[in-house]
Amino acid sequence: MADDEFDDNQASVTSVADRMAAEALIVDVDGFEGPLDLLLTLSRTQKVDLRKISVLQLAHQYLAFVEKAKQLRIELAADYLVMAAWLAFLKSRLLLPPDPTEEGPSGEELAAHLAFQLERLQAMREQAARLMARDQLGRDFFARGIPEDVMRVKRVTYTASLLDLMQGYARIRTKDEFRPYVMDRDAVFTLEQALERMRPLIGFAATWTDISTYLPEGFTSDPARIRSATASTFAASLELVKEGKAEIRQEDTFAPIQLRRKD
Amino acid sequence: MSDETENKEESLFDAPPIAEQERMCEAMLFASAEPITVREMEARMPHGCDAAEALAHLRKRYDGRGVHVVKVGDAWALRTASDLGFLMQKETVETRKLSRAAIETLAIIAYHQPVTRAEIEEIRGVSVSRGTVDQLLEMEWVRFGRRKMTPGRPVTFVVTQTFLDHFGLESARDLPGLKELRSAGLLESRPPPGAMPQSPEEGEEGEDTDQSEMFEE
Amino acid sequence: MSDETENKEESLFDAPPIAEQERMCEAMLFASAEPITVREMEARMPHGCDAAEALAHLRKRYDGRGVHVVKVGDAWALRTASDLGFLMQKETVETRKLSRAAIETLAIIAYHQPVTRAEIEEIRGVSVSRGTVDQLLEMEWVRFGRRKMTPGRPVTFVVTQTFLDHFGLESARDLPGLKELRSAGLLESRPPPGAMPQSPEEGEEGEDTDQSEMFEE
Numbered sequence: 001m002a003d004d005e006f007d008d009n010q011a012s013v014t015s016v017a018d019r020m021a022a023e024a025l026i027v028d029v030d031g032f033e034g035p036l037d038l039l040l041t042l043s044r045t046q047k048v049d050l051r052k053i054s055v056l057q058l059a060h061q062y063l064a065f066v067e068k069a070k071q072l073r074i075e076l077a078a079d080y081l082v083m084a085a086w087l088a089f090l091k092s093r094l095l096l097p098p099d100p101t102e103e104g105p106s107g108e109e110l111a112a113h114l115a116f117q118l119e120r121l122q123a124m125r126e127q128a129a130r131l132m133a134r135d136q137l138g139r140d141f142f143a144r145g146i147p148e149d150v151m152r153v154k155r156v157t158y159t160a161s162l163l164d165l166m167q168g169y170a171r172i173r174t175k176d177e178f179r180p181y182v183m184d185r186d187a188v189f190t191l192e193q194a195l196e197r198m199r200p201l202i203g204f205a206a207t208w209t210d211i212s213t214y215l216p217e218g219f220t221s222d223p224a225r226i227r228s229a230t231a232s233t234f235a236a237s238l239e240l241v242k243e244g245k246a247e248i249r250q251e252d253t254f255a256p257i258q259l260r261r262k263d
Numbered sequence: 264m265s266d267e268t269e270n271k272e273e274s275l276f277d278a279p280p281i282a283e284q285e286r287m288c289e290a291m292l293f294a295s296a297e298p299i300t301v302r303e304m305e306a307r308m309p310h311g312c313d314a315a316e317a318l319a320h321l322r323k324r325y326d327g328r329g330v331h332v333v334k335v336g337d338a339w340a341l342r343t344a345s346d347l348g349f350l351m352q353k354e355t356v357e358t359r360k361l362s363r364a365a366i367e368t369l370a371i372i373a374y375h376q377p378v379t380r381a382e383i384e385e386i387r388g389v390s391v392s393r394g395t396v397d398q399l400l401e402m403e404w405v406r407f408g409r410r411k412m413t414p415g416r417p418v419t420f421v422v423t424q425t426f427l428d429h430f431g432l433e434s435a436r437d438l439p440g441l442k443e444l445r446s447a448g449l450l451e452s453r454p455p456p457g458a459m460p461q462s463p464e465e466g467e468e469g470e471d472t473d474q475s476e477m478f479e480e
Numbered sequence: 481m482s483d484e485t486e487n488k489e490e491s492l493f494d495a496p497p498i499a500e501q502e503r504m505c506e507a508m509l510f511a512s513a514e515p516i517t518v519r520e521m522e523a524r525m526p527h528g529c530d531a532a533e534a535l536a537h538l539r540k541r542y543d544g545r546g547v548h549v550v551k552v553g554d555a556w557a558l559r560t561a562s563d564l565g566f567l568m569q570k571e572t573v574e575t576r577k578l579s580r581a582a583i584e585t586l587a588i589i590a591y592h593q594p595v596t597r598a599e600i601e602e603i604r605g606v607s608v609s610r611g612t613v614d615q616l617l618e619m620e621w622v623r624f625g626r627r628k629m630t631p632g633r634p635v636t637f638v639v640t641q642t643f644l645d646h647f648g649l650e651s652a653r654d655l656p657g658l659k660e661l662r663s664a665g666l667l668e669s670r671p672p673p674g675a676m677p678q679s680p681e682e683g684e685e686g687e688d689t690d691q692s693e694m695f696e697e
């Protein structure tokens with residue numbers, strides 16, 4: 001019986017044909033479009049109307065399939081394993097007598113929903129095939145071969161596609177997200193400016209000096225400007241240390257950061 | 264032409280006789296490879312013409328001929344009879360091969376429209392790859408429909424006139440098997456048991472077009 | 481070629497009736513991208529057909545119609561009747577791509593409507609030339625909305641029904657949001673993790689639908 005081919009009991013795989021069919025499924029695991037597709041394929045072995053399918057048996061087949069894939073060391077994608085876990089849960093619900101105190105849907109409800117999903121997928125698949133089997137434009141029937149969109153240009157119109165529109169918007173908005181505040185430039189003291197300012201000054205710093213003393217004029221009162229200048233001055237200090245022109249230290253957490261020339 | 268003019272004295276330029284209007288529609292349909300709407304035809308025709316009526320006559324005239332007058336959505340086109348496809352090998356255009364995923368996604372959009380990406384994924388049981396929808400959008404077989412009035416207001420997809428034209432459908436209602444699928448409940452979006460029902464947002468009533476409405480017009 | 485003459489009566493498959501041959505010629509003339517010769521038609525038709533005769537019938541059938549069967553050199557083609565040339569006028573339009581500035585301006589209006597010129601400039605980061613907005617107004621893709629209740633009561637811009645028709649949208653709300661654009665692969669670059677989308681502007685309360693709120697994610 002085809003139903004048995006995925007039985008836990010390996011001995012029940014009788015004929016060569018059955019075994020080959022089983023292995024074909026395994027080898028073909030890449031060919032499946034997800035766990036639902038695999039379940040649908042497995043359900044065909046039951047050779048019954050999808051409405052009468054035994055979900056319990058199907059769960060059984062699926063779990064056997066996953067087991068076998070493991071034995072053959074085939075890596076299954078995560079969603080296959082999620083489905084396996086869910087089916088194992090469903091199987092236990094279907095097998096055990098219902099616990100009246102337990103909340104949530106019954107095993108039968110869950111099984112019915114799975115059967116519905118399979119039937120729906122199967123139906124869409126059939127419709128897809130019917131759709132593609134229809135007479136098609138450019139293959140079975142044809143449009144005008146010599147359209148007459150002729151002659152003199154009377155008027156110029158401008159056009160754009162939806163894609164242009166969306167990409168245009170995306171272009172603006174991403175730019176926006178990367179450069180948050182263009183108009184606040186005057187409150188910003190850049191790293192370049194800080195470096196330019198500190199390079200000549202560092203030569204005179206023979207003793208440890210608080211880096212806050214390096215803040216430029218005009219950046220010592222407004223909090224936003226202090227923040228910006230402090231950040232860039234600190235970054236510039238690190239740059240100078242990296243270049244081997246200065247040393248930096250901090251006695252304690254939140255203590256002043258000090259800088260001096262390296263000789 | 265003159266006999267028609269008598270009873271409509273108000274209008275300075277009367278609409279041409281219907282036979283003439285029929286010729287006009289015929290010429291316009293012949294000249295275009297794309298379907299043309301009644302509105303567009305009337306915009307090009309002399310004032311007072313009734314393109315819909317002219318088209319009805321024209322359609323009858325082409326009955327059984329090598330070329331047919333077909334309705335595509337709310338537009339009209341001329342297409343060769345499909346039993347003569349064998350003569351047109353030279354004209355056959357090699358259409359891009361669609362993947363199985365793309366074909367299924369297309370069918371789901373056609374039968375469940377307007378449908379969200381999440382719903383497509385729910386039906387197929389796998390995530391929809393980016394390329395799949397892109398390809399269908401690029402072929403102009405699907406387009407964005409209106410947003411669903413569910414949390415997150417996801418965008419939806421619907422099929423286009425180009426899709427209808429390609430598959431020789433007058434409207435999405437003419438999709439094969441639509442009625443059977445609906446009566447079998449297979450077009451319902453049924454939440455899994457125990458899941459929270461996704462109720463439409465409040466205060467938006469009347470704006471939501473659900474699938475059945477879409478097919479009714 | 482030779483056997484044709486010898487055993488015409490023995491032929492298993494007789495040539496189709498002339499009415500059928502006429503249909504075939506009609507379909508071929510319609511679909512072919514260039515005029516076709518009698519010989520070429522016969523080569524495509526079933527054995528024993530007489531395309532010349534079928535064409536003579538077809539030609540008569542189209543006599544006085546909106547379309548004529550005409551001879552082009554030694555080949556045949558269908559052409560719209562010359563007295564109906566005026567109907568083809570609408571197709572004598574040159575379309576050009578909209579400039580980048582115009583597309584961006586249009587996009588901002590669509591996504592943020594109602595939006596003032598100052599707001600457009602703030603979002604784009606460059607000033608909007610008068611010509612750009614004029615062009616969009618002239619195309620009837622945007623129009624003036626209600627004035628903003630802010631100092632100076634600036635005019636706002638909104639998109640039109642013509643715009644929605646052109647882009648195949650049912651409403652501007654159906655435009656995909658940034659997140660959806662990104663998942664559809666329309667955004668090349670990703671923002672740094674944790675970057676917040678810009679929050680909609682405040683200030684206008686009441687029944688005025690603030691478009692930007694629709695795009696909050």
